[in-house]
Amino acid sequence: MQNINDIISTLDMIDHQHLDVRTITMGISLLDCCDEDIHKVADKIYDKITKKAEKLVETGEQIEKEFGIPIVNKRISVTPISIIGSACRETNYAPLAVALDKAAKQCGVNFIGGFSALVHKGFTNGDLNLIHSIPEALASTDEVCSSVCVASTKAGINMDAVALMGKIIKQTADMTAKDGGFGCAKLVVFANAVEDNPFMAGAFHGVGEPECVINVGVSGPGVVHHALKSCKGQPFDVVAETIKKTAFKITRMGQLVAREASSRLGVPFGIVDLSLAPTPAKGDSVARILEEMGLEVCGTHGTTAALALLNDAVKKGGVMASNHVGGLSGAFIPVSEDEGMIAAAKTGALHLDKLEAMTCVCSVGLDMIAVPGDTPASTLSAIIADEAAIGVVNTKTTAVRIIPAVGKKVGDMLEFGGLLGSAPIMPVHEFSSEAFVARGGRIPAPMHSLKN
Amino acid sequence: MKAIVTVTGKDTTGIIAKVCTLLADNSVNILDISQTVMQQYFTMTMLIDLSTGKKNVTELGEELEALGKTMGLVIRTQREDIFDLMYRV
Numbered sequence: 001m002q003n004i005n006d007i008i009s010t011l012d013m014i015d016h017q018h019l020d021v022r023t024i025t026m027g028i029s030l031l032d033c034c035d036e037d038i039h040k041v042a043d044k045i046y047d048k049i050t051k052k053a054e055k056l057v058e059t060g061e062q063i064e065k066e067f068g069i070p071i072v073n074k075r076i077s078v079t080p081i082s083i084i085g086s087a088c089r090e091t092n093y094a095p096l097a098v099a100l101d102k103a104a105k106q107c108g109v110n111f112i113g114g115f116s117a118l119v120h121k122g123f124t125n126g127d128l129n130l131i132h133s134i135p136e137a138l139a140s141t142d143e144v145c146s147s148v149c150v151a152s153t154k155a156g157i158n159m160d161a162v163a164l165m166g167k168i169i170k171q172t173a174d175m176t177a178k179d180g181g182f183g184c185a186k187l188v189v190f191a192n193a194v195e196d197n198p199f200m201a202g203a204f205h206g207v208g209e210p211e212c213v214i215n216v217g218v219s220g221p222g223v224v225h226h227a228l229k230s231c232k233g234q235p236f237d238v239v240a241e242t243i244k245k246t247a248f249k250i251t252r253m254g255q256l257v258a259r260e261a262s263s264r265l266g267v268p269f270g271i272v273d274l275s276l277a278p279t280p281a282k283g284d285s286v287a288r289i290l291e292e293m294g295l296e297v298c299g300t301h302g303t304t305a306a307l308a309l310l311n312d313a314v315k316k317g318g319v320m321a322s323n324h325v326g327g328l329s330g331a332f333i334p335v336s337e338d339e340g341m342i343a344a345a346k347t348g349a350l351h352l353d354k355l356e357a358m359t360c361v362c363s364v365g366l367d368m369i370a371v372p373g374d375t376p377a378s379t380l381s382a383i384i385a386d387e388a389a390i391g392v393v394n395t396k397t398t399a400v401r402i403i404p405a406v407g408k409k410v411g412d413m414l415e416f417g418g419l420l421g422s423a424p425i426m427p428v429h430e431f432s433s434e435a436f437v438a439r440g441g442r443i444p445a446p447m448h449s450l451k452n
Numbered sequence: 453m454k455a456i457v458t459v460t461g462k463d464t465t466g467i468i469a470k471v472c473t474l475l476a477d478n479s480v481n482i483l484d485i486s487q488t489v490m491q492q493y494f495t496m497t498m499l500i501d502l503s504t505g506k507k508n509v510t511e512l513g514e515e516l517e518a519l520g521k522t523m524g525l526v527i528r529t530q531r532e533d534i535f536d537l538m539y540r541v
Contacts, residue, residue, distance in 0.1 A: 002535045004486045007458055007497050010538060011528065065510045068530035252537040320541075 011068075018222035018284040019250065020070040021257045022277045024060050025198035027205035027213040027270065028052050030079040030114075038090040042099035045084070049076060049103035049112075052212055052267075057108040059264045063257055071257060072219075072419075076104060077203035078114035086126030093130050097137030097144045104143040111186075113203030115146040118193065121155040121442070131161075134168050138183035139175035145201035151191035151388035153395045157443040162388065165189045166381030166437065170404060173373070177406040180414050184403040185336075185368065189384050191391030191398045196271050197327045202364075202399060213270035214262045215327060218254030218318075219277040220246070222284045224310075228292045239293060240313045247274065247317030255322040273327025274318030275363060276310070278338035280421030286310070286331050287340025287350075298340055299350030307331060308361035328397055330363025336416060336423035337368055345424045352383075352426050360390050365398035370414040370423035373406040380404065382433030385443075393446050453502045454483070454532040455509050457516060461525030463494035471498070471527070474519055478512060480505040494525075499532065 013019035033044035053076050060074045078100065085093040097115050104112035115137055117127040134146050148165055151157040169184055176183035188202040195206020198215035205213070227246045231238045254272045262269035278286045287298035290306040311330045319325050333355065335341045344350035352369065359365040365387050371380075384400045391398030405414045408425050415422045459471060468485070475482060480500050487496035502509055513529030520527030 002456060002497070002499070002532070002539070004488065004495070004497050006539045007456060007535055008495060010535060011458060011460075062510070065513065066531050067534045068528055069534065249538045253534060256533060256537050 013223050014068065014070065017226045018279065018281060019220050019253070020072050021216060021254055022219035022275070023073040023075050023198050023217040024056070024071055024257065024261050025075040025077055025203055025215045025217065026053050026056050026267065027077045027196065027209055027215060029205060029209065029211050030084050033084055034087040036087055036089055038085070038088040038095055041084060041088060042095050045096060045099045046103045049078070049100070050106045053107040053109065055265060059261055062264070063260050067256065069253055069257060073111070074109050075198070075200060075203065076107065076109050076112045077198070077205045078112065079205050079207065080116040080118055081114060082117035082124065082126045082130035083207070085130060086124060091129045092136070093133040094136040094140060097133070097141050100144050101141035109143070111143050111145050111200040113145040113147065113200050114205060115144050116148060116204040118149045119158055119161045120149050120152040121158060123161065131164060131168060134187065135171040135175045135183065138172050138186050145186045145203065147188040147190055147193065147202045147204060149190040149193035150384065151392050153192055153392050153448070154445055156445040157191070157385060157388045157392055159385065159437070159443055160440045162381050162385050163437045163440060165384055166377035166379070169380050169402065170377045173404045173406055180416060181403045181405055182416065185401065185416060185420050187401065189400045191388035192396060194327060194397055198273050199275065199277065199328060201401060209270070210268055212267045214258060214265065214267050215270040215273065216254045216258035216261070217273040217275055217277065217327065218250050219275065220250040221276045221278045221286045221289055223250060224276060225283070225285070225289045225292055228289060236309060240309055243310060243313035244317030247314045248321045251318035251321035269324070271324045271326030272318070272322040274314055274322070274325055274329040275327070276314055276331040278332060278334065278341075279419055280337055280339050280342070282339050285338045285340035286333055287338050287344055291340065297347060297349040298344040299354050303354060304357050304361055307333070307358050311362050328363045332364060332367065333358055333362050334368035334401070336370065336414070336421040337419060338421070342422060342424065345426060352428060356386060356390070359387060359398055360394060363397070365391070366400045366402060368401055368403070368420065368423060370403045370405045370408070370425045371428050372409050372425055373404050375404050375428050376432070376434070378432065378434040378437040379428055381437040383428070385437070389443070453509060455500050455502055455529050456532050456535060457498040457500055458528045459494070459496040459520065459525055461494055461520070461523070463489050463492050464523065467494060467523065467525065468496065470519060470523065471516065474515060475500060478505050478507055480512065
């Protein structure tokens with residue numbers, strides 16, 4: 001039989017260290033839903049999603065019960081709607097977002113991703129229509145998530161898209177101002193977006209993906225933190241090894257859930273995303289892991305190095321535990337969703353510039369950051385440009401999910417509640433980037449030879 | 453299908469007897485039992501075989517959980533695969 005200590009240790013991880021599978025995400029292709037009439041497209045989208053994902057939530061709950069593993073979210077990602085909408089005569093795609101929202105609610109999932117456009121090299125008409133529909137789409141739906149990819153290592157940075165997204169984020173914040181700019185929490189601007197990401201708000205079902213697929217995102221910052229408590233004062237070799245072993249266990253669980261969900265739903269298994277996704281709950285924080293390594297507060301000198309080690313060790317441990325790894329895989333650093341990050345930002349130890357440096361070595365980017373409501377659109381665009389440059393040059397995914405908190409200033413708090421948590425309003429540089437952003441055009445793709 | 457039943461809580465008389473009776477009533481075979489008592493805290497794990505049983509793992513798990521509550525214990529039933537995968541390469 002199993003070692004009794006191993007069994008107790010697993011139960012302890014679930015009960016006291018927030019071990020869970022963060023999401024089962026079903027990717028669904030909507031390519032066959034195109035039509036000239038947007039209302040027909042909306043109907044087709046609703047029908048297809050509710051048919052494909054009919055049993056998603058029920059199956060997730062069955063697996064939870066049988067294995068005793070909490071599966072926090074069941075979600076859906078779809079083909080970027082800019083592609084599906086291209087055939088429509090209508091130019092406002094918000095009705096398609098409403099159809100997605102209705103389908104998501106019918107299926108019982110809590111988020112649906114894919115109100116998206118990929119414009120890293122340029123816009124199609126459909127892309128422009130979609131981007132201009134984002135504020136209305138996010139303001140008139142509850143569960144729809146949107147993402148726009150504005151840059152890639154192969155194509156460079158589409159600065160026209162960067163400039164536009166600054167304005168779209170502002171508009172979205174204004175249109176959802178009564179909910180604290182909640183729309184912006186559902187909007188991600190990517191560089192090097194991935195097609196199989198199961199995490200929101202950036203999930204979409206890429207065109208290279210099959211008809212339908214199951215992707216699973218694991219989590220477990222609490223478990224890693226707990227494991228590191230046992231190696232206080234030890235050298236980093238021991239720290240890295242401990243994280244690897246823990247990541248292996250967490251990922252095995254995700255792999256098991258993915259395999260079961262895939263076979264029960266009769267849908268191919270895509271990938272397991274090896275991510276440490278924090279929540280605002282105490283004991284489920286990535287920042288606290290970095291602090292456990294010896295930093296007084298997350299954000300002080302040494303934070304980037306600590307995060308680099310963590311990110312790498314999570315991947316190394318996880319990669320052997322699953323037969324297909326993908327998505328974003330690494331440590332997430334969403335400020336509002338991480339109890340330790342919130343605390344660090346409140347004390348002033350963690351600021352935007354340090355977070356930007358951290359995104360060079362973590363899995364995504366500037367995530368769930370609240371800035372003053374009067375931040376100009378050009379400053380938001382410039383923040384996006386910086387982040388995209390990091391992604392493009394380092395051949396990694398980066399993203400910006402930033403919330404200009406309408407009517408709030410530095411030092412105030414923005415409350416979302418639930419998994420999205422709360423964020424202290426962080427200062428941005430006062431100096432203008434207006435003329436820089438106004439240039440438009442495309443920043444050329446970086447050289448990837450002559451690496452010396 | 454095999455499952456692991458974990459019983460935790462304050463030690464008292466008759467815990468094993470009651471759990472085993474419920475399993476026997478459901479024609480579930482017990483393959484192995486391991487138990488420890490640490491500072492009056494009782495922990496028992498059982499490996500059971502459900503292939504001869506009348507109920508599936510979820511139904512049996514719910515009955516055991518309810519039984520546990522009557523004795524002030526936490527009883528959990530989980531498919532064995534999870535532990536196999538987490539601790540073996």
